[in-house]
Amino acid sequence: MIALIVSDLMMRWRVWFGVLAVTVTSGFVGAHAAGLLETGAFHGGAVQEGLASTSSAVIMFAAITALIVLSSTANLTIALQLRDYALWQLVGVRPALVAVVVLTQLGVIGIIGALVGWLLALPVFPTLFVWVFREWPEMQGVSLHLGIGSGLLVVAAVALTVVLGGLRSARRASRTPAIEALRDAEPPRIRMGWFRIILTVCALGGTTALATTLDGDASMSAFSGQAILLTPLIAAALAAAGPIVFPLVLRGWTSLVPTTISATWFLARNSARYRLSRSSAAIGPLMVAIALAGGLYTTGATLAAAEAVRSGSDAGFDLAPEGVVILLGGPLLLAGVAAAATVFMSGHTREREFALIQAVGSTRGAIVLTAIWEAVAYAVTAAMLGVAATAVGGLVIAGKLSLPGPVIAFPTIGLIAGGGLALLLAATVLPTVTALRTEIPRTLAVE
Structure with missing residues (x-):
């Protein structure tokens, strides 16, 4: 053994x-x-x-x-x-x-x-x-x-x-x-195992308990210490329920984009939908990274807005770099490495698929473009879920503080999503280009 x-x-x-x-x-x-x-x-x-x-x-x-x-x-x-x-x-x-x-x-x-x-x-x-x-x-x-x-x-x-x-x-x-x-x-179908079910229930229970116990009338320091954990718990619940949530969101928004606009988009959309194991592994980490960063800055900006209303002066919101590094440095590093690694490790298994696509008349440029579209599909899905987690957490916090709405940190969300997309593109395109260098007969013969 x-x-x-x-x-x-x-x-x-x-x-x-x-x-x-x-x-x-x-x-x-x-x-x-x-x-x-x-x-x-x-x-x-x-x-x-x-x-x-x-x-x-x-x-x-x-x-x-x-x-x-x-x-x-x-x-x-x-x-x-x-x-x-x-x-x-x-x-x-x-x-x-x-x-x-x-x-x-x-x-x-x-x-x-x-x-x-x-x-x-x-x-x-x-x-x-x-x-x-x-x-x-x-x-x-x-x-x-x-x-x-x-x-x-x-x-x-x-x-x-x-x-x-x-x-x-x-x-x-x-x-x-x-x-x-x-x-x-x-297999294209993925299911919720007992481990994920337990995680989902725990995350939802923790989110509900935290949301109901938040006290907007408490001191701002005590409130912020609890509020900062709300969005991460929402993101954890979404990630734990990923086998159900990720395919629904991916299928939902990609269905709105006509497949007639491009043959490469058609291939990329169906590939992302079919290989749900790989899709979920790429979407989950990036979604968590977006939600953590967006939630931290959204919570801070919303708290600053509430403080401005109470004091009658706008002091603004400024998060120290060292605070960002100590709180988000590790999770962002983990999410970035995981998102890129999952795409990279699955690239080798698709050499036969690329060879078959070339054998029926497709060009290498079309295959590379398909890989790009697939990375975009992962990034957009992760961004949508990350924004949803951030928005829900922000709405709860704003409601507890009697504000009309949260101050969502869209620039931070865009920065993390853009960085994640760059990592996914590098991890997707480079293995694809490498795989295309192999001779088609040789690739198809190895199975």
Whole structure:
């Protein structure tokens, strides 16, 4: 079994590289959050109080993002290799052993990736800490702590999340009849598993509880501490219900664009609709990034508007760069890496599709344009969902503050969406151009 695990990881390195990149990033981000907690616990007093309030928001944002991107990447990794698992069964590998091998591979990649991410964070954490807390008097000259114990907890959390995220797909890979998997390597229908159902219920429950307990008459500092978590919870609920929500939104808005405007748009739309596993894995992280950034700035601007109404003067809204970095740096990094990695890791599996399209008369330029349209479809879907989460959170906050409406941070949303689109384009177009360099007969003969 060990030989099978190692040889498959090496042979399918491009697919496994995607989940490795995400686990490395998760370990890197998790190590910084663990460092804040460990440093605060070591010093206690005012240092612990200050770091506790900061680390709680950091952990909240990072945990939501990591849970979404790790589970979606793990599911996509397995979905892209269903054909290989079917071949394993045809040559005599028992279905139960297939599931064990897949989960072991996910665990190994999770441990290695998280460990590498933690090691990369060791030299970065001191510099980042000094820069972020340079204006805090109680943080000056404190000794920083990011020990092996914290590192082991981060590694265990990342590995466990990856394994749990891929559990349903691993069971499906072992239970799917070999002939069925060979006939369709990536089933177009995706379902809500028990893990996602639990996450959706918890996210919706947390969102409802937070929305009902927000008190607009409380002090602005106490209100803002709770309000800042509302949009992330809404985004988490949307992401957890992704197998239901993402296809509906994708099909809805793409149906409004006539397919007659371009043959490449027709191909891209149908490809995005059919490969829902890959579509969801690309849409989810970018949607979360847009909602987190848009929600943070929208909440801040709406609070500033309420304060202006109360005081009778417009003080404006200005979020310090270090606050943005400590709160959103990790989640945005995670979301960007995950969105690009999921598209990159699935690009190799489409070489045969590109060869078939060329064989029936399509040009290379048309195929590249199709890939561009597909990346645009992912980005637009993510932007629509991100705006929806931001708007709903902003409306609730504005209602609690007796304002006519929220101050939605459209420039921030546009910036994150544009950056995500650029990453998706790079991860989509480059593998497509590389795949087109392979000779058509050679590509079609390998199956």
